[in-house]
Amino acid sequence: MTDHKPEIDEVSGVETTGHSWDGIKELNNPLPRWWLYIFYASIVWAIVYMVFMPAIPALPGTGMTNTPGIRGHSDRALVAEDITQLNVQRGQGSAKLLTASLSEIETDMNLQQFALAMGESAFGDNCATCHGAGGRGAKGYPMLADDVWLWDGTLSGIETTLRHGIRHYEDPETRNSAMPAFGRDGLLTPGEIDDLVQFVLVRSGREGDAAAARRAAPVFAQQCTSCHGADARGNRTLGAPNLTDQEWVFGSEPRDIHQSIYNARNAHMPAWQGRLDDATIKALAVYVHSLGGGEK
Amino acid sequence: MTKVTLISSRDPNAPKPERPDSLYEKRHQIYPKLAHGRFRMVKWLVMATTLGVYYLIPWIRWPRGNGIPDQAVLADFEGEKFYFFFFEIWPQEIYFLGGLLILAALALFLVTSLLGRVWCGYTCPQTVWTDLYIWVERAFEGDRAARMRLDKAPMSVSKALRKGGKHFIWLLIAFLTGGAFILYWHDAPTIARTFFKGEAPLTAYFFAGILTFTTYMLAGTMREQVCTYLCPWPRIQGALTDEHALNVTYRHDRGEPRGPLHKDQGFEGRGDCIDCKQCVQVCPMGIDIRDGAQLECIHCALCIDACDDIMLKVGRPTGLIAYDTDRAISARAQGSTVKYSLLRPRTILYSILIVLISILILWGYGAKSTYEFSVLKDRSPPFIRLSDGRVRNGYTLKLVNKSVTTQQVDITVKGLGDAEFEIIGIGTSQPGGVLTVTSEAHGVDRYRMLVTIPAGDEADRENLVVEIKDPDTGETIEAGAPFTRGDR
Secondary structure, rough: OOOOOOOOOOOOEEEEEEEEEOOOOEEEOOHHHHHHHHHHHHHHHHHHHHHOOOEOOOOOOOOOOEEOOOOOHHHHHHHHEEEEEEHHHHHHHHHHHHHHOHHHHOOOOOHHHHHHHHHHHHHHHOOHHHOHHOOOOOOOHHHHHHHOOOOOOOEHHHHHHHHHHHHHOOOOOOOOOOOOOOOOOOOOOOHHHHHHHHHHHHOOOOOOHHHHHHHHHHEEEEEEEEHHHHOOEEEOOOOOOOOOOOOOOOOOHHHHHHHHHHHHOOOOEOOOOOOOOOHHHHHHHHHHHHHOOOOO | OOOOOOOOOOOOOOOOOOOOOOOOOOOEEEEEEEEOOHHHHHHHHHHHHHHHHHHHHHHHOOOOOOOOOOOOOEEEEOOOOOEEEEEEOOOOOHHHEEEEEHHHHHHHHHHHHOOOOOHHHHOOHHHHHHHHHHHHHHHHHHHHHHHHHHHHHOOOHHHHHHHHHHHHHHHHHHHHHHHHHHHHOOOOHHHHHHHHHHOOOHHHHHHHHHHHHHHHHHHHHHOOHHHHHHHHHHHHHHOOOOOOOOEEEEOHHHHHHOOOOOOOOOOOOOOOOOOOOOOHHOOOEEEEHHOOOOOOOOOOOOHHHHHHHHHHHOOOOOOOEEEEOOOHHHHHOOOOOOOOOOOOHHHHHHHHHHHHHHHHHHHHHHHOEEEEEEEEOOOOOOEOOOOOOOOEEEEEEEEOOOOOEEEEEEEEEEEOOEEEEEOOEEEEEOOOOEEEEOOOOOOOEEEEEEEEEOOOOOOOOEEEEEEOOOOOOOEEEEEEEEOOOOOO
């Protein structure tokens, strides 16, 4: 085409681009000015941002993940600063928690209220996933609000469990015991295990096959009493549960009990020492103790 | 084939449509002249008093003891309390402030029905600060005629200094206004110190800035426009005014027909108004009071002063412009007079309402309890069955003590028969027993309580009632919460 005069569309009065498809012509409606200016401004902003803020991923081998920008901004550093500030804010209360004994914390009302508030939020973040809100427990995870304790329900006992965990083998002081997998490892015959289930049902005051229970009595005396005791009331120092009460962490159905004897349970709880600071662990101990199951 | 074309007429030779007259009138600068007389004096005194009250009240100390703020008037947002001399209002008692607002509105109605728009004319902050600003303006630029000349004059060093000085003092007053405002929200001596050290909270600078700006704008440049266009009060005023209302009134029956006074002319056969326009010149609203009652008029009575001055000079009785009522005007038209009476059904009604509501507020304040007490049940777990079959529920007790003394209070549990209860850190009580806890002065305490009922008890015991008792005053408060027994 030699004609450089812009063609004006008759109907709309708008200039065309000169492109035509099957007689349909493309109108040349320019972008609105305000839009264009904002677009240019964003380009300028992007360049300024790139200079001041972390922006471009760095090449491998440079030792950086990205260009730092001349402001040296880092979200990670800001979080660290926030945490430091939080610790300063908590400072006085936390310092008192560190020096006071657990029972002092519980009887000094101001300190107790501080510890309960701190413990409640730490419990929600770290413990409630397994033990449930308010320590209500779940199958496999003991309830912390009742008066039945596998290991130790005193303030200092709870603190020890928190610090060292249960069967957390990286920690030499962890609470540890191991029930054999009587069925899986072939220590007892399936018939003996079935009888033992009936024995446990009867001992806990529920309906069971009395004949089977009588058959199982010598097996129980031989295999189980060393940990669970001759009276089947358990042994706290070994974390062996009382088999005569109505509390069943892993379920009270005969099939649950069978499973416990056949495979053994040996549950774990992580050690929190090193993950949480001392003040938080103490606050957690006071909080768990206050849930209602705490022993004197 | 027909074509529809949209053509806008862009013929450059077409005659331009005439612009319609603007619907908005430009503001005419008002140059109020200084008036002399008794109402001007009253206004100076009211200004001194109101400004004094505003700037000094935050500095008044009112010892309350026990680490409680000792500022007489303080809206303590951090501590969530409002202090007004012997009054102390906690957030949950905010309805007392509602009562005070109702009282304030009624007081305004009463004063309005007794004395007309005295609020507008004398005590409204807009009036007081505008008056103060005009006083500063006068000090720098002279009175009305001088100010008008100065505004017309070309810019000069003298004009720049006068204008600059005026705006500087205006800004200073504005800043002091904003600065004094924040004293009401913080401990005054502390905030005054930290403000200039740059250590005050950001909100303090923010509000000081806002108030500085609004004071400067409203009293410096907007002035009468605030009353005429922004303020709702002149509109409400229209609903409150009646034939008994005292208004600043030009007594046209006496003044008309008006006209300039010639030297040897007496006042025979004409009105007293000599059309000297002094009443217009002193008016801060820029209106002519002789046009009758107007929305713009703030009834500041400066025109009365100006007119009285002139009347004395021409040897006529004062009071051509005076506080008057519509009733008196119509009475005079019929040749009689009426006495202005303060006791009218309306003023009596307002007075009775004010007294009643005051009594109600004071009674409510006097009868409010020292403590607030609530019992919150644990949501999780809803109940705990202990190994021996007993059932336990956990609760949080929240105890608010509004008094200034730390008090030992007794806690008992009712409604659950022989329930045993324990408060963590305090002890365990047998059924029917009492546990004593400390309620910190002026504070909120939380206690964790566990309530346990015996095994197998099937009695109806769904509701727990906890009672606190102040053994010194005998004051008791009960709070309830459900008890979940669970089922097996």
